[in-house]
Amino acid sequence: MGFDKDDTRRVVNVSKRTTKVNLGMVLAVLLFFAAAGVVVWAFWEEPARAVETGPGAE
Secondary structure, three states: OOOOOOOOOOOOOOOOHHHHHHHHHHHHHHHHHHHHHHHHHHHHHOHHHHHHOOOOOO
């Protein structure tokens, strides 16, 4: 896909639906990694809590 250097239109049209979906996906991925980081950090701080509440805990 090529772009005309003399074209006056913007390369990224933020008002297009596909661009909004792409930005939404980027935001969702960032939120997922943030949530995963919080979970990993919580278990890193208290590994005993993960063992106590895990499967097979009595």
